Amino acid sequence: xxxxxxxLVKQDECxxxxxDLGSLPADAFETYKRKNKKQLQKLLYDCNEQxxxxxxxxxxxxxxxxxxxxxxxxxQRRRAELDAGDExxxxxxxxxxxxxxxxxxxxFKGVARHFREVFSELVQGGHGYLVMMKKKDxxxxxxxxxxxxxxxxxxxxxxxxxxxxxxxxxxxxxTQFIATTFRPExxxxxxxxxxxxxxxxxxxxxxxxxxxxxxxxxxxxxxNAS
Numbered sequence: 001x002x003x004x005x006x007x008l009v010k011q012d013e014c015x016x017x018x019x020d021l022g023s024l025p026a027d028a029f030e031t032y033k034r035k036n037k038k039q040l041q042k043l044l045y046d047c048n049e050q051x052x053x054x055x056x057x058x059x060x061x062x063x064x065x066x067x068x069x070x071x072x073x074x075x076q077r078r079r080a081e082l083d084a085g086d087e088x089x090x091x092x093x094x095x096x097x098x099x100x101x102x103x104x105x106x107x108f109k110g111v112a113r114h115f116r117e118v119f120s121e122l123v124q125g126g127h128g129y130l131v132m133m134k135k136k137d138x139x140x141x142x143x144x145x146x147x148x149x150x151x152x153x154x155x156x157x158x159x160x161x162x163x164x165x166x167x168x169x170x171x172x173x174x175t176q177f178i179a180t181t182f183r184p185e186x187x188x189x190x191x192x193x194x195x196x197x198x199x200x201x202x203x204x205x206x207x208x209x210x211x212x213x214x215x216x217x218x219x220x221x222x223x224n225a226s
Contacts, residue, residue, distance in 0.1 A: 105132075115128060116129060182221075184214060187210060187213050188210075193209070194207055194208065
């Protein structure tokens with residue numbers, strides 16, 4: 001019984017050594033199956049002597065190569081799936097952008113038509129039009145600019161022209177225009193200015209002077225710039 005156990009232990013040791021060798025050729029066992037123990041020991045000795053010349057070589061290189069090749073193929077398949085998903089997402093974004101532009105243009109046309117009708121009623125014999133100014137390529141202006149953010153001066157005087165039109169409409173139609181703004185250009189021509197303050201979760205509105213309003217805007221722009 002002890003002899004059998006000894007052979008089983010040796011068998012396990014030999015199997016472990018075989019596993020440590022890595023992948024073996026398919027005909028490895030058939031080739032040496034009919035050789036006796038002495039011949040096998042001689043072949044093993046010669047083989048070990050030859051292996052000493054390659055002690056620096058990674059004996060598991062073949063297993064690692066097979067493993068890495070499988071991982072590479074999996075990653076390539078995953079990349080193909082991600083590329084396909086990316087293309088679908090880009091197509092969806094393009095469709096949504098087109099629908100958004102169409103919706104904006106459709107809404108603008110309705111507003112422009114209503115503006116022409118109201119303008120004609122306010123100014124007898126006059127004609128007013130709304131024009132959509134689209135940002136040109138390379139324009140540094142931000143479409144989503146915050147109302148509270150500091151702004152550069154208006155180089156083309158569009159605000160002054162707008163204010164002039166509003167004043168003329170007000171004079172002709174006896175109408176008041178109320179604007180919420182942080183633009184100093186509009187404050188300069190305003191007839192009356194109200195300031196809104198917030199204290200203890202309660203909002204208050206008070207009449208303020210033009211100087212007070214300008215000081216508030218300058219302080220706000222300085223704080224935002226810093």
